[in-house]
Amino acid sequence: MMKKFRYMEAAAILLVWGASMAATHAETGGKMIISREVDATKTIPINLSGYTGEVLSTLKFDLEVVGFSMAGPEQADYLVVGSNASRVEARVSNRFSKAEILAKAYSGASLRAQAHALADDIVEKIRQVPGIAQTKIAFKLESGGTSEICIADYDGFNVIKITNDRSLVAAPAWSPGRKKLYYTSYRLGNPDIYAHVLATGERQAIAKYTGLNTSAAVSPDGRRVAMILSKGGSPDIYLSNPDGSGLRQLTSTREDESSPCWSPDGQTLCFASRQTGRASLYTMPAAGGAMKRLRTENVASVTEPDWSPDGKNIAFTTTTGGFHICTVPAQGGVAEVLVPGEYPSWSPNSRTLILSRRNGNRYVLSLLDVPTKKVKDIGQISGNASQPDWAK
Secondary structure (H helix, E strand, O other), X not given: OHHHHHHHHHHHHHHHHHHHHHHHHHHOOXXXXXXXXXXXXXXXXXXXXXXXXXXXXHHHHXXXXXXXXXXXXXXXXXXXXXXXXXXXXXXXXXXXXXXXXXXXXXXXXXXXXXHHHHHHHHHHHHOOOOOOOOOEEEEEEEEOOEEEXXXXXXXXXXXXXXXXXXXXXXXXXXXXXXXXXXXXXXOOOOOEEEEEEOOOOOEEEEXXXXXXXXXXXXXXXXXXXXXXXXXXXXXXXXXXXXXXXOXXXXXXXXXXXXXXXXXXXXXXXXXXXXXXXXOEEEEXXXXXXXXXXXXXXXXXXXXXXXXXXXXXXXXXXXXXXXXXXXXXXXXXXXXXXXXXXXXXXXXXXXXXXXXXXXXXXXXXXXXXXXOXXXXXXOOOOOOEEEEEEEOO
């Protein structure tokens, strides 16, 4: 009786499976599609054919940054066949199932911009995360003893100098929607925080108190700005409205606080503090409350936290034994040391980090694909580039 029941159960399962496969077969126009779960930690071999010059180099860079590797047509998992004579065209297929997953022509912008758009579509279809090729970064660029705030495409092309203070600047931070930048400038002799409207060039000092005014961080809804001020004696965290009004003090320790960042829901701040002597990460409610130490097991002397947009992880810098980029679960835990570098900032898709690291006798910006730990330097920027912030 038991055997008969098992046979009947197995037959029922086969009938359900068969009906499901028939439905899938009909939905795909009679093509059998073999799908495999995407492993974020593995590079995906891909082949590009039909592209030349700037379009080819752009596609390679964009795809390698998010965990693809270039391969021959017989070794690739995916084939991209196209052209870039007057516009970028592409057909993308799975080499194993022969299924076409993308067929599109791009127009209305430069060939480089079209290549970025194609790369983003490929990433979304295969990696199943939003692409980053059309995003922007801000950073500090130092040359000849002075520094300025700049913005650029994420790969370092199309650099625009935002300030021309011929002084010292620090800590650029985007507001949501990429309409404003916040930063610190010494243009008047004191480190003051400015809000800079990118469309008009208009800027306003929102914090110019005696002492240190720095590390502005705008909340995800754009309604609050966290910052570090030393007006009370030691560097503490304050909150204000976007124009600097409504100032409210959050921490009041005798030790230094630094580098505040926001949780994606805007409810919590993470920052570094020397409250226990050695720099550690802490969290506290943005509405005010007690500081709570964030466990970063395996590393010490940590600073410069940045909360991933998906809320899962916090990237930071450890200064023990040199500067290294690390990540830790947002609730705290065992920290993972990734690569040498400092000033990590998450991409909008929570997969890639931009950071600054020493390359020879200067500092360069680099892109780190966190799951695969692959690093690519941004080589187009001359001078010492540091303190990057990725527009969200």
